[in-house]
Amino acid sequence: MTIPQVNVNGRWLALSDIPVHTTLLDFVRDSGLTGSKEGCAEGECGACAVLVAQPGITTPTEWVAVNACLLPAASVDGQEVITAEGLGRADALHPVQEAMAVRGGSQCGYCTPGFVCGMAAEYYRADRDCTHAGQDHGPNGFDLHALSGNLCRCTGYRPIRDAAYSLGTPPAEDPLATRRDEPAAAPVATEVTRDGRTYLRPRTLPDALRVLAEQPETAPVAGCTDWGVGVNIHGRRADRVLAIDRLAELRELEVHADAIEIGAALSLTEIERKLDGSVPLLAELFPQFASRLIRNRATLGGNLGNGSPIGDASAALLALGAEVLLMDSAGRRTVPLADYFTGYRESVLRPGELITSIRIPLPLAPVTAFHKIAKRRFDDISSVAIGFALDITGGVVRRAHIGLGGVAATPLRAYATEAALLDRPWTADTVAAAQQVLRAEGTPMDDHRASARYRAAMLGQSLAKLHAETTEGAVG
């Protein structure tokens, strides 16, 4: 194994002598690049955003913006990272920096390097084009959701939006643009040990499963969007961290005749772009899931692996009737997602076992919707999440799958409501009756996100909204 190192702004820096839980943010700051800032250390503000060269979908390499505060520094072994300092200099600004500066996109400037990196990622997105102009998109195809994970307390965002919407396309000689045409660095095996703790990136899935079998207390991590929050905010530490996010075996997306199988370690952004709208329920979910920065790292394996009762993916996948494929060194098994969760943050997942993929059966139900109830439209955690997958033929409900998040200790299927809809005409009366049932599903709680009363009301309202949407055309 070679010495772990990362290329930051064109310079190779050794990763060998850092505590295993050092974040990429602290690492670059300690190296003297203090442009990247910490505003929260939990993936919420984007002040820490940096660019990482990753294997791309439309070009061999893509510049992907990530939250450096959540990533272990060791996870970027062998990769290229660009920070705001690496994009341009004060006397030779990058086009993104120039646009932000002249349009008043910075006031206190603390959020700015992160915005600049998020904006640069979108600037270099090869499939950004003006045909996508419209809601939340600029005339240059700039998707404002690219900045949904960046907070600014000073500007009110308008000048930042205008800067984003003013960007052209990168000139041919732009080094970061040409870099896209070469392959990204291949995954390397990594081992960093210090103070009795180890960060390990195995080369293959069998290697990973062997480590997990031999040392069951090993913490597997994928996108680290959850893991990193634990490390930074809750002081979580592990003697052995095992990175699975670059294992090729977990990064396939295959469409079969009877199912779509999604690798557990693909990022949500990758899934969104590979599916390209072919699963409408997921297409509706993704923009509402966290922020682009988080989606660039977050995986379905991690979303199910953490067993959170408010995981948005669960509500959608339950509605889609998904199955979870599990594997350990002894073998593999398949579990319906509806049977996967066993209690608050508990699942059937055994020590040493990994989720390898999620299988969505085909054909898809024709009527689907994902309703997320939250305080903020961009990047908020659901107080209630509801996934619907209905088959309404001839005005009668022929199939109904409803997944719920945020209303019980685990995500759950709304079986009683499904029964109240099944084989009944899709009418206001049926819906009104089913609303009563849906409102009583789960055991919603009072907390700082929402009252139990509101959660229950939102369950009922979601069905009414779906009915209105399907029967009245555009809702209004």
Add this chain to the structure above:
Amino acid sequence: MSALSERPENPSVGVAIPHESASAHVSGLAKYTDDLAGRAQGTLHAYPVQVPHAHARITALRTEPALAVPGVVRVLTAADVPGVNDSGIHHDEPLFPDEVMFYGHAVCWVLGESLEAARLGAAAVEVDVEPLPALITVPEAIAAGSFQGGRPVMTRGDVDAGFAASAHVFEGEFEFAGQEHFYLETHAALAQVDENDQIFVQSSTQHPTETQEIVAHVLGLRSHEVTVQCLRMGGGFGGKEMQPHGFAAIAALGAVLTGRPVRVRLSRLQDMTMSGKRHGFHSRWRVGFDAEGRLQALDATLTADGGWSLDLSAPVLSRALCHIDNAYYLPHVRVQGFIARTNKTSSTAFRGFGGPQGMLVIEDILGRCAPLLGIDPITLQRRNFYADGQTTPYGQPVNQMTRLTTAWDQVISNGDISARQREIAAFNATHPHTKRALAMTPVKFGISFNLTAFNQAGALVHIYKDGSVLINHGGTEMGQGLHTKMLQVAATALGVPLSTVRLAPTRTDKVPNTSATAASVGSDINGGAVKNACDQLRQRLHEVAATRLGAHAHDVRIVDGVARALGSNQTLEWNELVKAAYWQRVQLSAAGFYRTEGLHWNAETFQGTPFKYFGHGVAAAEVEVDGFTGAYRTRRVDIVHDVGDSLSPLVDIGQIEGGFVQGAGWLTLEDLRWDAKTGRLLTQTPSTYKLPSFSEMPEVFNVSLLADVPEDGVVYGSKASGEVPLMLAFCVREALRQAAAAFGPVGTSVELASPATPEAVYWALDTARNRSDVAAYG
């Protein structure tokens, strides 16, 4: 126009230029306090020991276990304080308390070789406590009679007679939340003992002088032994006016005791659980209107949630009382104020400083009463505007109402308000599940520190022999563009290009005895001081130029770095002029000073003229509300603002937009939730405390500055822009109220919680909907 307000030929002020640090911001090169930590050798990291009790007496504090943690160097406790164990100015905020006053109160600090070591050390410290009864909510504090500070009363006329003469009298109660500053940069300080045995503290502070004073008194030193520097802040918003002192004192104490640089930088969680926030208020009111809806009498009691210590609560409360009128004439008034003492973080300054809270009360009253009076809210507001010549309840004459009415009319015409109201009515008639509404807000906001003595400022300007200019002033930069404006003022006053002038970071050894950069007056008072220093230098240079140009000094003009005499073509370059001055032994350095004239205030009678002038603005907001969930969007906002003759239009527009969105965040989204039993802040990180993101930006956002309104008696005719726009956001809240009401029958009066979260809006519209039979779904 006074000499202070007049602009010379071709001035730098008034030009729309980007922030002076914009290039450094975007390229990641702009340094903030904690960015310096890595430059110092052997820096120690400080970590607080926070106690999880709302109120408790400490019976034992065992620090030895922390010292056993590898990498822990020292634990700072009360016993280490050589001076006064106090981090505030009222001697009610011990730096190391023996009584825990709020959940998360830091009782001691651990210094470690790494942050990790300090963190583990802090976790090892053992604190025994005896829990004491705690008061968490304001109603609890009111019931228990738990108050602090004074109890001001503002009166005018005879409220009883006013009510007797009223055709309509309404009464109500309204409790509304505070707000977390959420400056992107958390509190930070870096202290070291310098090569001359002086204490040098880099601090993210809006009030370097007070930070210096607190550090000195904690260390038992005099002010001349302590220097505080603030490079720039990653946002302040009032949260770094009083709050940084203790953190700076911890760093300084650690540096003195260990001889090593000490860094304090709060994590977001620590910042949110330890530092003060905007005051939430409770209000109880009774209001009288005549038959046409003219306000006759207002009797109100405002209780500010002060938290555990007094901090700035007294002046915040004064400003709240002084702004309960907003733009409306109240003939008979009686408003009493209280400051509740609760076991929560100590509420502090936040953009608007009580003004927004006072105004929220009256705007809420008008919003609730308009349907009851059967008058459209915009008409009701306009009908109650002051007329020039009337006075505020505290006795200050109001004489710029034409500016407010002009802005009001411009918003109505630029915003196409009547046509859009018709469109909205048509939309609502055909959309059972979605409603839109449009509301307007006028703002009249007093500019000056309520405490007269604070209205002074200093500056130091050097011209070097090579012609370059260095300015220092007492104000701090937190993103509001003060330094940009000060560069423009200096360039204008000296008659040189902007590139000739450089600004050095704010330091207490350059300009002493400064006031906080607060109350929106940063550019007014520091601009006055910078201009004063530059004017002295310029006068001296005019004398030098006069001899060279063979003219009288009065006839010399320096424009764009070239001196000329009136009516002559002969020129003298700036650099030549400066060199000549040096050889003639003319002093090329000057200290400037400014004091705001004409202010007086009697806190006892609550009467006087506390404000130099009023800032004005008008906004209109249109929202759309989803009847299924209460979720909403801000479709369009139009603003016309009076910033006088703007010193820096890009900066001012940025302040207006940013202030508006921040105000909208306070009123709609930002939800401080405290556990009523334990006193723990439940929304203590941004995963649960949501501030506006791109999704809250108004989809259409038109901001313009009122034209041709130079302000006499203020630097280059400008006016403050920092705080005023925050209050414009009331129109978002009022539009949400009206949209919720639109789900019910005409004339429905809606009570709306603040913040008006989607859930709050849902309950408001659900209540309205249940008053009619239009509900399609149960």
